[in-house]
Amino acid sequence: MTEDQPHRPARTDHTAAVERALAALDLDTKARLLSGQDMWTLPAVPEIGLRPLVMSDGPVGVRGREWSAEDPSVALPNPTALAATWDPELACRTGRLLAQEARRKGVHMVLAPTVNLHRSPLGGRHFECCSEDPWLTGVIGTGYVRGVQEGGVGATVKHFVGNDAETERLTVDNRIAPRPLRELYLAPFEHIVADAHPWGVMTAYNQVNGVPMTEHRHLVGEVLRGEWGFDGCNISDWTAARDTVRALRGGLDVAMPGPRTVYGAPLAEAVRAGEVTEAEVDDAVRRVLLLAARTGCLEGVPAAVDPAEVPRHIDGRALAREVARRSFVLLRNEPVAEGRRALPLDAAAVRRIAVIGAGAREARILGGGSATVFPDRVVPPLEGLRAALPDHVEVTFAAGADPHGRIPHARRGFALRARYLAADGQLLAEKPQFDGRVQVMGHFPEGVTRHNLGAVELTGSYTPERTGSHTFGVAGTGELRLTVDGAVLFEGRCVPEGQDPFEAFLNPVERRVAATLTAGESVQVTLRFEPLGREPGAGVDALRFGLGHREPQGDPDAEIEDAVRAAATADVAIVVVGTTEEVESEGFDRTDLRLPGRQDELVTRVAAVNPHTVVVVNAGSPVELPWRTDVPAVLLSWFPGQEGGAALADVLLGAHEPGGRLPTTWPARLRDAPVTTVTPEGGQLTYSEGVFMGYRGWQAAATAPAYPFGHGLGYTDWEYESLDTTPDSVRVRVRNAGDRPGREVVQIYLAPTADAAPDAPERPERWLVGCAVVEAGPGESAETEIPLPDRAFAVWDEAAEGEGVHGGWRRVKGVYTVEAAHSIADRRLTAEVTVG
Numbered sequence: 001m002t003e004d005q006p007h008r009p010a011r012t013d014h015t016a017a018v019e020r021a022l023a024a025l026d027l028d029t030k031a032r033l034l035s036g037q038d039m040w041t042l043p044a045v046p047e048i049g050l051r052p053l054v055m056s057d058g059p060v061g062v063r064g065r066e067w068s069a070e071d072p073s074v075a076l077p078n079p080t081a082l083a084a085t086w087d088p089e090l091a092c093r094t095g096r097l098l099a100q101e102a103r104r105k106g107v108h109m110v111l112a113p114t115v116n117l118h119r120s121p122l123g124g125r126h127f128e129c130c131s132e133d134p135w136l137t138g139v140i141g142t143g144y145v146r147g148v149q150e151g152g153v154g155a156t157v158k159h160f161v162g163n164d165a166e167t168e169r170l171t172v173d174n175r176i177a178p179r180p181l182r183e184l185y186l187a188p189f190e191h192i193v194a195d196a197h198p199w200g201v202m203t204a205y206n207q208v209n210g211v212p213m214t215e216h217r218h219l220v221g222e223v224l225r226g227e228w229g230f231d232g233c234n235i236s237d238w239t240a241a242r243d244t245v246r247a248l249r250g251g252l253d254v255a256m257p258g259p260r261t262v263y264g265a266p267l268a269e270a271v272r273a274g275e276v277t278e279a280e281v282d283d284a285v286r287r288v289l290l291l292a293a294r295t296g297c298l299e300g301v302p303a304a305v306d307p308a309e310v311p312r313h314i315d316g317r318a319l320a321r322e323v324a325r326r327s328f329v330l331l332r333n334e335p336v337a338e339g340r341r342a343l344p345l346d347a348a349a350v351r352r353i354a355v356i357g358a359g360a361r362e363a364r365i366l367g368g369g370s371a372t373v374f375p376d377r378v379v380p381p382l383e384g385l386r387a388a389l390p391d392h393v394e395v396t397f398a399a400g401a402d403p404h405g406r407i408p409h410a411r412r413g414f415a416l417r418a419r420y421l422a423a424d425g426q427l428l429a430e431k432p433q434f435d436g437r438v439q440v441m442g443h444f445p446e447g448v449t450r451h452n453l454g455a456v457e458l459t460g461s462y463t464p465e466r467t468g469s470h471t472f473g474v475a476g477t478g479e480l481r482l483t484v485d486g487a488v489l490f491e492g493r494c495v496p497e498g499q500d501p502f503e504a505f506l507n508p509v510e511r512r513v514a515a516t517l518t519a520g521e522s523v524q525v526t527l528r529f530e531p532l533g534r535e536p537g538a539g540v541d542a543l544r545f546g547l548g549h550r551e552p553q554g555d556p557d558a559e560i561e562d563a564v565r566a567a568a569t570a571d572v573a574i575v576v577v578g579t580t581e582e583v584e585s586e587g588f589d590r591t592d593l594r595l596p597g598r599q600d601e602l603v604t605r606v607a608a609v610n611p612h613t614v615v616v617v618n619a620g621s622p623v624e625l626p627w628r629t630d631v632p633a634v635l636l637s638w639f640p641g642q643e644g645g646a647a648l649a650d651v652l653l654g655a656h657e658p659g660g661r662l663p664t665t666w667p668a669r670l671r672d673a674p675v676t677t678v679t680p681e682g683g684q685l686t687y688s689e690g691v692f693m694g695y696r697g698w699q700a701a702a703t704a705p706a707y708p709f710g711h712g713l714g715y716t717d718w719e720y721e722s723l724d725t726t727p728d729s730v731r732v733r734v735r736n737a738g739d740r741p742g743r744e745v746v747q748i749y750l751a752p753t754a755d756a757a758p759d760a761p762e763r764p765e766r767w768l769v770g771c772a773v774v775e776a777g778p779g780e781s782a783e784t785e786i787p788l789p790d791r792a793f794a795v796w797d798e799a800a801e802g803e804g805v806h807g808g809w810r811r812v813k814g815v816y817t818v819e820a821a822h823s824i825a826d827r828r829l830t831a832e833v834t835v836g
Contacts, residue, residue, distance in 0.1 A: 036258030039442020049299030058112025061373035064105035069434030074316035088143030095147020127620025131663035132694030138191025152305035158202035220251030324647035326659035342633035344654025357576035369586025384645025400563035407473030407548030410436030423454030436547030468552030476545025578618030710823035716742035720828035
């Protein structure tokens with residue numbers, strides 16, 4: 001299979017098959033094809049050989065139609081972690097694995113990648129996006145889409161466009177001037193459309209400049225389809241489509257989810273009433289049928305990718321582990337003794353390691369919300385280290401400080417199953433549970449429907465590890481009753497306060513109760529749930545409720561003291577700190593960048609008694625690290641996926657070096673960031689910073705962050721030997737000056753000089769235009785050639801004549817400095833290039 005086969009425009013045979021199928025359809029069937037038949041599926045039309053087309057959420061795994069542990073999914077590191085590898089080829093391999101998972105689960109379309117930008121560190125879905133830089137987001141997204149579609153599965157690039165925060169996300173009007181809209185927020189989508197030809201794009205909930213994105217004729221019809229030539233299917237975010245006529249004329253092809261949407265019967269009625277034409281409906285149906293043809297859902301025509309040419313089987317666990325360790329960013333690594341740096345650890349010289357932090361034992365592997373999947377196993381940091389260390393090393397554990405505001409989902413020590421019951425108590429279905437979180441969104445288990453379901457019982461056994469008062473949490477929108485060891489501990493109704501059904505679904509109301517249990521003595525636990533029917537999506541199969549559990553907690557001060565004592569007697573202290581689902585999740589934005597609970601205090605206290613303290617930061621987006629200069633090593637692990645603990649051991653013990661570089665600037669304090677407001681005023685959110693977002697804004701303010709864009713340390717040193725440049729490309733030669741093999745991310749920045757054109761607009765000090773990942777052994781050199789794209793020298797000009805209806809790209813002439821760099825703040829070599 002050649003590299004560009006899955007990415008080319010529609011094939012002739014696909015076009016002919018689409019026209020044949022379209023000609024056989026009546027108006028009502030056409031209208032029905034543009035509306036989901038349920039939460040995840042487009043309807044079948046057997047008369048034309050059209051099979052149901054199944055969609056599923058990504059981006060870190062493929063859930064399938066059931067949100068259940070019965071059919072587990074590979075859980076990869078979060079997208080920011082993937083972007084931290086700066087490696088489009090690795091992103092492509094990740095996409096191929098996700099296509100493999102999709103095929104296994106009968107999924108034809110993955111609803112990913114998310115390529116909105118890190119406009120503000122407060123963005124609640126920050127972890128699900130790649131970077132603050134549009135070019136880096138674009139190349140990582142391109143690799144991801146290519147990989148997915150090489151596997152014969154469609155990718156859906158989202159959320160088009162401006163969905164950069166969660167507050168009032170269903171209605172917010174983001175006011176973005178033309179230049180930043182083009183140069184920043186549209187740029188990743190344009191890059192991916194040009195280089196990967198995605199089969200789908202998802203339009204967002206929000207408005208842009210007064211027009212809902214599901215109705216945005218200019219951005220969808222004139223820009224996405226007209227200028228860029230996108231020939232794929234435009235799918236709404238779930239429940240985002242609100243007006244039949246405006247959505248169709250705005251370029252929306254599919255309104256999800258079904259069965260009740262603005263399309264289907266309302267669309268057929270609009271045609272008959274003369275509000276829209278059948279020809280307009282036909283255009284949308286053509287794109288749906290083309291998607292079906294590409295994914296193999298339309299009989300009589302080959303799919304876009306021959307199943308015989310799909311890449312060979314990929315080991316999901318191995319790839320998840322590789323992506324994790326290559327994404328870890330070593331922020332700091334100072335000497336601790338005899339000139340030796342804190343990392344990697346010398347296992348032969350260590351006798352005792354204290355592993356500290358609740359996240360070391362109960363790892364947070366992924367972000368909250370629709371990106372959630374259930375893997376078949378999770379390797380926490382504590383388990384990964386114990387498995388990798390030699391027998392002579394004693395590993396102790398202390399929780400230290402609990403970061404959770406909510407009770408964590410019941411998992412450790414529990415054996416659970418979910419029993420779906422009719423109103424009369426008849427058992428309809430029974431499913432095993434990965435943890436205490438029961439979720440259905442779009443597809444109940446076989447034999448269960450919205451109409452025959454009366455209740456769900458989460459039931460099973462729990463064997464305590466500790467004697468004392470155990471805390472249980474119950475959460476959900478409905479009637480709940482918790483029974484532990486035969487006693488009813490809670491019975492009542494939980495109702496959300498807000499109006500956003502998705503927020504209520506993703507973050508349901510929680511109630512807490514306690515029970516005294518004895519270590520080693522198993523008890524029966526049952527949580528009965530009767531839903532109220534306030535789930536997101538009209539008429540869809542959806543419910544969520546959960547059982548949380550927390551072991552007996554000592555006095556918080558005593559817990560920290562225990563951790564400090566463990567650290568004081570250890571050769572090395574490894575402290576795992578991080579965020580929780582109530583801090584980072586879809587559905588809401590963050591209010592600050594502080595680590596929750598007393599984790600900052602924990603790190604400070606441990607560092608005071610152990611000079612060899614390594615802090616692992618388990619967070620999907622920036623957090624303040626007030627103690628960062630008090631510890632010799634800080635390692636950012638992101639949300640590392642199911643194999644995170646094994647990957648962490650690989651890196652800490654030096655089997656592999658940390659390969660990550662920051663894809664987003666890391667602030668020392670929230671107030672220093674260029675954008676600190678994500679709350680609309682009067683329904684509007686103005687992007688007043690213009691093009692000075694991310695590192696562009698940091699440079700303009702001349703404020704030093706904690707760690708700059710592109711920063712990341714390895715276990716060897718690199719010397720930059722030469723830089724040769726032309727207006728089209730640069731060639732960089734680097735040498736591994738250390739004593740072990742390593743990998744370097746060569747970053748290329750462009751900076752206008754004083755000799756730039758006198759009419760040049762205000763521009764950032766410098767901007768990223770390319771990168772390459774190189775490898776070399778000790779003393780060896782590596783050379784790489786990196787293209788300089790034409791767009792790197794251009795700005796969007798509203799007055800210019802170009803391909804756009806409202807302006808065009810203008811090449812800014814003059815002299816530029818080309819910089820080869822280890823990070824945006826560590827520029828090693830420079831050269832000049834003149835652009836005419």
